Amino acid sequence: IAIGLVGNFFSFLVFSSKDMRSVSSNVYLLLLACSDSFYLISVLFAKILSVLKCIYFTNSAIDPYNNSIVWCSIFQFILDLCSNxxxxxxxxxxMERFIAIYLPIRFKDLCTVRRARLI
Known part of the structure; x- marks a missing residue:
């Protein structure tokens, strides 16, 4: 998780520069770094909660993740959203790379930064 977060942080720094955001494929990679970071943070949060439950709250009913339907649903929704x-x-x-290979003449018209942001 730590290596992934560090890698995504550096990817975010690189792809968020103004020059890099002018290419549509870099917009996808910037958003992918953000999405993967959120996913890793949510996995880390789940692991921390389960470790705390095993170590400190073994006989206690204090467990917001497993005992609360609302928190469990919200957390699972965020986890699935980031993954999907x-x-x-x-x-x-x-698909953009496919278009670049098979329709190289129309690539600049079909794959724009604006469309990448909309997708």
Whole structure:
């Protein structure tokens, strides 16, 4: 998790520069770094809660993640959203590369930064 967060942080720094944001494929990679970071943070949060439950709250009913339907639902929604969003971004990035290879003449018209941001 730590290595992933550090790597995503550096990816965010690189892809968020003004020059890099002018290319549509870099927009996908910037958003992918953000989405993966949120996913790693949510996994870290889940692991910390489960470790705390095992060590400190073994006989206690204090466990917001497992005992609260609301928190469990919200947390699972965020976890699934980040995971599915990363997959969708990879699919969009792959489709853009497909267009670049098979329609190189129309690539600049079809794959714009504006469309990448909308997707």
């Amino acid at each position: 969003y990363s997959t969708s971004l990879i699919l969009a990035f792959t």
